[in-house]
Amino acid sequence: MTHITRRAALAAAGAAVAAPALAQAAYPNRPITVIVPFAAGGPTDTVTRLVAEVMGRDLGQTLVVENVGGAGGTLGAQRVAQARPDGYTLLLHHIGMGTTPALYRRLSYDAVNGFETIGLVTEVPMTIIAKRDFPARNLAELIQVVRQRKEAINLANAGIGAASHLCGLLFQAAIQTPVTTVPYRGTGPAMNDLVGGTVDLMCDQTTNTTEQIRAGTVRAFAVTTGTRNAALPDLPTAAEAGLPGFEVSVWHGLYAPRGTPAEIVNRLSRALQAALRDERLIQRFADLGTAPVSQEQATPQAHRAYWQADIAKWRPIIQAAGQYAD
Numbered sequence: 001m002t003h004i005t006r007r008a009a010l011a012a013a014g015a016a017v018a019a020p021a022l023a024q025a026a027y028p029n030r031p032i033t034v035i036v037p038f039a040a041g042g043p044t045d046t047v048t049r050l051v052a053e054v055m056g057r058d059l060g061q062t063l064v065v066e067n068v069g070g071a072g073g074t075l076g077a078q079r080v081a082q083a084r085p086d087g088y089t090l091l092l093h094h095i096g097m098g099t100t101p102a103l104y105r106r107l108s109y110d111a112v113n114g115f116e117t118i119g120l121v122t123e124v125p126m127t128i129i130a131k132r133d134f135p136a137r138n139l140a141e142l143i144q145v146v147r148q149r150k151e152a153i154n155l156a157n158a159g160i161g162a163a164s165h166l167c168g169l170l171f172q173a174a175i176q177t178p179v180t181t182v183p184y185r186g187t188g189p190a191m192n193d194l195v196g197g198t199v200d201l202m203c204d205q206t207t208n209t210t211e212q213i214r215a216g217t218v219r220a221f222a223v224t225t226g227t228r229n230a231a232l233p234d235l236p237t238a239a240e241a242g243l244p245g246f247e248v249s250v251w252h253g254l255y256a257p258r259g260t261p262a263e264i265v266n267r268l269s270r271a272l273q274a275a276l277r278d279e280r281l282i283q284r285f286a287d288l289g290t291a292p293v294s295q296e297q298a299t300p301q302a303h304r305a306y307w308q309a310d311i312a313k314w315r316p317i318i319q320a321a322g323q324y325a326d
């Protein structure tokens with residue numbers, strides 16, 4: 001062996017020894033961006049900021065939350081689908097990942113396969129609410145007023161593909177009455193208009209509505225789960241209030257662009273699981289009417305299975321709701 005080749009061989013051997021340690025230390029070595037595909041101040045934003053803060057402690061890096069709202073969450077999802085798959089751009093999105101493939105004929109990203117799943121996060125009940133002085137005291141009266149006034153009623157949502165859009169679509173289909181939908185970049189800004197009285201109705205997650213309902217700044221008619229919610233114990237279920245079978249709750253998951261290396265996805269999944277065990281996070285979720293998923297659900301495999309099953313579940317329901325999907 002010549003002098004030069006021996007030196008090269010020694011260097012290569014040294015690199016081989018150092019490489020695993022370096023690779024482990026290398027990710028993450030700078031802040032991670034988490035895209036929320038809705039405006040700041042809304043329910044997805046609230047969940048993301050709580051999770052991001054605790055995950056950041058586990059990962060030893062800041063998770064910077066960026067709001068990319070618009071087009072029912074598809075603009076933010078597109079941004080992540082097209083980002084470098086290096087673990088530094090993530091997406092926290094909700095049930096819209098299950099409904100978007102049925103709602104949009106053409107998207108500029110692959111809404112079915114364009115992401116690596118990291119883990120499910122939480123499942124959040126929704127509430128049917130109205131501006132404070134809406135002329136109805138309960139769900140039966142609300143339905144009566146909506147049936148009388150039809151398109152004169154404004155229903156706020158966060159665009160086609162948002163959970164608020166899905167709930168509104170199911171509500172219109174259930175009472176067979178079209179209303180006028182008013183799309184926002186997120187239900188954070190929509191809530192401001194509902195509190196201000198410039199729109200009439202909204203169906204939104206307890207993570208955005210619980211505090212407003214408690215403060216009396218909006219009027220609540222029902223929670224959209226099979227059982228009442230501990231954070232709002234006086235609020236009847238939709239079934240109790242006269243809409244049997246009206247059930248929808250909003251699952252959330254964390255994603256990376258397709259092609260993100262498995263070691264990075266698994267590292268992020270472990271950090272997510274650690275965040276979902278955090279006592280303060282659990283307490284804050286409970287205050288807002290929700291809870292973290294189990295540790296088994298916060299895994300890439302469980303998340304992917306759930307997401308794909310949800311796409312199959314919503315397609316026929318959305319097709320049947322037809323005219324109310326816009």
Ligand code: ASP
Nearest residue numbers: 042044162163164186187
């Ligand atoms: N997640 C909400 C929705 O889908 C929107 C938001 O977070 O602002 O309606």
